[in-house]
Amino acid sequence: MSVTVQFQRLPGFDPDVPLPGYETVGAAGADLRANLPDDMRDDGLLLAPTARVLVPTGLACAVPHGFEMQIRARSGLALRHGIALPNAPATIDSDYRGPIGVILINLGTDPFQVLHGARIAQIIIAPVVQAQFASVDTLDATKRGAGGFGSTGVV
Numbered sequence: 001m002s003v004t005v006q007f008q009r010l011p012g013f014d015p016d017v018p019l020p021g022y023e024t025v026g027a028a029g030a031d032l033r034a035n036l037p038d039d040m041r042d043d044g045l046l047l048a049p050t051a052r053v054l055v056p057t058g059l060a061c062a063v064p065h066g067f068e069m070q071i072r073a074r075s076g077l078a079l080r081h082g083i084a085l086p087n088a089p090a091t092i093d094s095d096y097r098g099p100i101g102v103i104l105i106n107l108g109t110d111p112f113q114v115l116h117g118a119r120i121a122q123i124i125i126a127p128v129v130q131a132q133f134a135s136v137d138t139l140d141a142t143k144r145g146a147g148g149f150g151s152t153g154v155v
Contacts, residue, residue, distance in 0.1 A: 003125060005069065006062040010099060012037065013058025017117050029072060029122030032057055032102065036116040045114040047106045052086060054101040055120055063094045063125070070124040071102055077120070082108025085121065094128070 007019050013035045020030035035058030036045065047053050063069045069092035077083035086105045102121045106112050114120060144151065 003064050008060045010058050029124050031119040032121045034118050034120045041116040047112045049106050052105045057100045059100050065094045068128050071121050081112045
């Protein structure tokens, strides 16, 4: 299945930073890049341990109705540097048209430099099902019942 997501390059950002792209033929996620303002491009953004920052992408988008764009961490940044998304996966709704920013958190022990044009996250386009919500007096019984965390076994 294929859908088209339209991207608008926002004024004041580098038009040469590539749009999101799939790095391999079997990739589920398309890499999203940092697009820093002029005054930050040379030095990048320094992300101290435990700090969070909103990294601009210089893009806005139109996700087709019935779909969402999920923003997820890149596994290499997570493994090598402890860089994560505190709200992962983040969701871009089909009716949102504002700037796309990526919230990064440094869970590592060393500062991390976010460079202009660097691949900072990945996006997944996924179908959305909207539910109907109903109030009931009782719920149907199941074998698990109200068993919570760890109630389905250890391994």
